[in-house]
Amino acid sequence: MITFDRVNKVFGFEGREVHAVKDVSLTIHQGEIFGIVGFSGAGKSTLLRLVNQLERPTSGKVIVNGLEISSISQQELRKLRRRIGMIFQSFNLFNSRTVYGNVAYPLKLAKKSKKEVDDRVKELLRFVGLEDKAGQYPEQLSGGQKQRVGIARALATSPEILICDEATSALDPETTEEILHLLKKVNEEYNITILLITHEMNVVRRICDRMAVMEKGQVIEQGSVYEIFTNPKSKTAKNFVSSLLNDKLSPKLLERIRRDHSGRIYRVIFTRDNSSEPILSLVAQKYQIVFSILYGSIHEFQDRLFGNLIVEFRGSDVEVDRVVEELKTMVEVREVTEHES
Amino acid sequence: MRVDWVTFWPRILEATGETITMVIFTLVFSSMIGIAMGLLFFVTRKGNILENKFIFSFLNILVNIVRPIPFIILLVALSPLTRAVMGTTIGTAAAVFPMTIAACFAVARIVENNLVSIDPGIIEAAQAMGASPLRIIFGVLIPEALGPLILGLTFVTVGLVDFSAMAGTVGGGGLGDLAMSYGYQRFDTSVMIVTVVILILLVQIAQFVGNFLSRVFLRR
Incomplete structure (x- = not known):
């Protein structure tokens, strides 16, 4: 010691x-x-x-x-x-x-x-x-x-x-x-x-x-x-x-993503115990919306997984809001802005 | 007046013997003193294993006082001390004393320079293993610097051949004495040529041996 x-x-x-x-x-x-x-x-x-x-x-x-x-x-x-x-x-x-x-x-x-x-x-x-x-x-x-x-x-x-x-x-x-x-x-x-x-x-x-x-x-x-x-x-x-981790979006990349994707873009962070569950799929199915993973990575630290994904949700504003609310009870979700850190 | 070569050869041989004697004895004594001084020099440096400002400055000043004095002047200046220590100022044995004094300072500097080039990280590694300063000196510093050290001593040896010629002029004997008194003062070019050729041979041999030994210890 x-x-x-x-x-x-x-x-x-x-x-x-x-x-x-x-x-x-x-x-x-x-x-x-x-x-x-x-x-x-x-x-x-x-x-x-x-x-x-x-x-x-x-x-x-x-x-x-x-x-x-x-x-x-x-x-x-x-x-x-x-x-x-x-x-x-x-x-x-x-x-x-x-x-x-x-x-x-x-x-x-x-x-x-x-x-x-x-x-x-x-x-x-x-x-x-x-x-x-x-x-x-x-x-x-x-x-x-x-x-x-x-x-x-x-x-x-x-x-x-x-x-x-x-x-x-x-x-x-x-x-x-x-x-x-x-x-x-x-x-x-x-x-x-x-x-x-x-x-x-x-x-x-x-x-x-x-x-x-x-x-x-x-x-x-x-x-x-x-x-x-x-x-x-x-x-x-x-x-x-x-x-x-290389998990930051460069402004240039973000700009391109925004151009190509009309939906709302969120950063979803999985930690600890929930990394291995199909959370995104389950919630998306429940509210009948479509999502796609645009960018991100999943890493292992000390035998535990850590995922950091940029996800686009496509659907009406109300539905997406509900999805985000529900996701927030399980994982960390942040709307991607131009100046996110 | 030309020398009679039949009777002169034995004198050449004797003078060669004297030169070799002076060089070897001086090399042995000055190496012992000089290596000790050089090590002391290095380890008492700022930030080193036995940092000691007083000893370092004292040695530094001493070396810088003695080294610039031309050997021929030092030879004469030291003669009272030579007489006190050796009993006489004339002869091969008496010449070894001032030669040793002059050479040990050169050896000290060469040793110090070679030790400085050792990667400090190696010394740090030995310290981290719990080696005492004495163990570091004998187990790390000397073995690590041995190759270049031998080359340095070879360089000194060649210089000593030069010193011995000067010592010869003040009664030390040797090839230098012969070249001066027959070749220079009596204009006998043949003696000059023979002694110079022998000196060149001696230097060649010394350099060859030095290179060989350093290669053995460098293992490269």
Whole structure:
């Protein structure tokens, strides 16, 4: 478990102060995958580095596994760091060591016997699927393979927490999927708590349980991934969500739809339990009107469906009004206007 | 007066031996001191693992004072110290002392420059694993910089051949001494040519060995 309690971090550069992390309070529970999204410069990277004290907080408390870590000695800190694995955007592998040597390094730091090191390295290389690359050097590997080595190395000392600094941002979409799959496996098989930061909404959507949105050093929104994706409150969160869901109608498209379709146009949002029922059909049949779906998408978050559709209803005004009234009792319905957000 | 080559060859051989001795001893001593200084330089930098403004500034100023002094001047200026440490200022062994002083500052800068080029992320990764500063220095910094470091030391070695010629003129012996006293002062071009050819060969060998070793450690 990681708790940030009113944490601030201020950097001083030649008299100029940069408030990188502003009054952040956040709790990451044991065993969950927690994602922090934000644009670059939002302070996510600094926040992440507070967890293993690569940065020290200016004020506030960072509590890791019940230990208030800004007050512990250097030696205790080094011990604690062995319980927190870390992976990086640029992998940061030791170029002078083989794949085997990279994974063995943290074990040697922990003064494990040669036999223990050998067993553990082999086990981890098998886990990440790189048994056959043990003798190779990082420069001979692809990006995805390098990150696998990074993950194996981070897991070497059996940490309880894994922190990921934009771990997939340097990878192509396909490799990103592979690495995310591996992280999910790490979380499930070893029950490791994962805290990750990213600017890719897709990463959060794919593997996170809960998330927070950061802007200008502050956490402006937090909650379950489903909550934030289906009902983002802040402008930044809305932007991030729509970047992935792509559910906004461009003015040009709306104009064309209006030209081609004479009926009244509504946005219908299905959440939670009703996504799988034929609500539209049932209501349309009941009132004898016709509808057509013009645009939209249905997504899955944390095994739940979320639908966001643009629907045209054709019929007399009175009938359509009745339909909308009835639909509103079950799902969210909004008339589409030119300036909808 | 031309030299008698039959009797002169042994002198050439002896001088070559002296030059090699000066270069190798200086290389060993200056590498030990210079690498230590360079590491200290790097780790005490602002934001680094053992940030220490005082040590860093002190080293920086020291290096910047010693490095611009022409070696021939340093050689003479250091002679009282050389006498105090080595007991004499004449001979091959005595030449090693000022050469080491001059070379270790060059080595320190080269080491520092090579360490700066290591990706800071790699050092951060080691810190995140709970490595102590000492473990980072010996387990990460040195292995990561070893390839370019060897090339840097090769560069210094070639410079040392040059230094040794100057040290020769103030009684250090070696090929430089021979080239100066026979070739330059007595206008014996043949001695000059022979010594220069041997110096070129020495430099070639040093460069070859350096390139070979760096390739082994770079593994590229």
